[in-house]
Amino acid sequence: MSSIVLACRTIEDEVAKAVEETGVDYPVKWVESGLHNFPDRLRNTLQREIDDISNVDTIILCYGYCGNSLLGLKSASARLVVPRVDDCISLLLGSYRKRMELSRETGTYFLTRGWLVNENNIVVEYQRCLERFGEERARKVFRTLLNHYRRLALIDTGTYPLDDERIRRSCGIMQELGLMPCVVQGSTEYLRRLLTGPWNEDFVVLEPGGTLTFEDFMLDVSESISGLSLFGFGKGGAK
Incomplete structure (x- = not known):
């Protein structure tokens, strides 16, 4: 076959x-x-x-x-x-049910390194916003967009280093914007x-x-x- x-x-x-x-x-x-x-x-x-x-x-x-x-x-x-x-979040977490359980705990953004390789990611968009509007307005815009979310969950699938520079930078920016980074187990x-x-x-x-x-x-x-x-x-x- x-x-x-x-x-x-x-x-x-x-x-x-x-x-x-x-x-x-x-x-x-x-x-x-x-x-x-x-x-x-x-x-x-x-x-x-x-x-x-x-x-x-x-x-x-x-x-x-x-x-x-x-x-x-x-x-x-x-x-x-x-x-x-x-979607692929549930695929990497292991099930749709697990994704919903994690999401219900608190408003959550999920992340893996793969999403940061995509050119349309949080770092790129935030930098564009900074360049266009300046720091004060950019922060205000992004905090409004992320208002209902409380944490950034990095899905550890065991396929990339968690200290990857793009991950560390993204987590740092999101923390400045009010989201707390955490790691959730994937596979x-x-x-x-x-x-x-x-x-x-x-x-x-x-x-x-x-x-x-x-x-x-x-x-x-x-x-x-x-x-x-x-x-x-x-x-x-x-x-």
């Missing part, structure tokens, strides 16, 4: 580690990370990638629901396998299961000719602000 992986570069550290840990030899096609801010563009890009793939039995998508981005995807010749999560376990199977109820397995629908994900996304839509970060429930 032949397989291929489509993965977002935002989680490149974690996908690469999962491939190494499992020993699978599937080819991986990387998709631009910034597209998750534009669901229609991401959907169209993924569909083009799927349409260009031939002679495989299974296409593994390292994506979650991602704010409607996967709805409508289909393959005429291969089955699609997708983790049944709202590549969900990704490993995605790559190797067997695929249980934690996954959507769509046979050739089927179309991905909201019902396939069986999620209550009313409490989940998916999308990594603000400066490349993932947002948890605000309080």
Whole structure:
């Protein structure tokens, strides 16, 4: 049985580690990370990638629901396998339930190094705001944007050093803006299961000719602000 992986570069550290840990030899096609801010563009890009793939039995998508981005995807010749999560935050935390539990504790922004590699991240946007408006106004703007959030949660997936310069700088800026940095445990376990199977109820397995629908994900996304839509970060429930 032949397989291929489509993965977002935002989680490149974690996908690469999962491939190494499992020993699978599937080819991986990387998709631009910034597209998750534009669901229609991401959907169209993924569909083009799927349409260009031939002679495989299974296409593994390292994506979650991602704010409607996967709805409508289909393959005429291969089955699609997708983790049944709202977005890659839940994927890296291990489950949608764990993400919701952490989010309910206090308003939380989630972060991994992968989000900081994306050019549209908190450091870049804050620097742009500083250059355009000056420090006083920039701080006011960002504190307003982050008003309902209390902490910045770095997801430790074990795939990168926690003292990475981009991480330290981002945590420092967010702390100045009123968010307390913390570390929460993540893993590549969900990704490993995605790559190797067997695929249980934690996954959507769509046979050739089927179309991905909201019902396939069986999620209550009313409490989940998916999308990594603000400066490349993932947002948890605000309080």
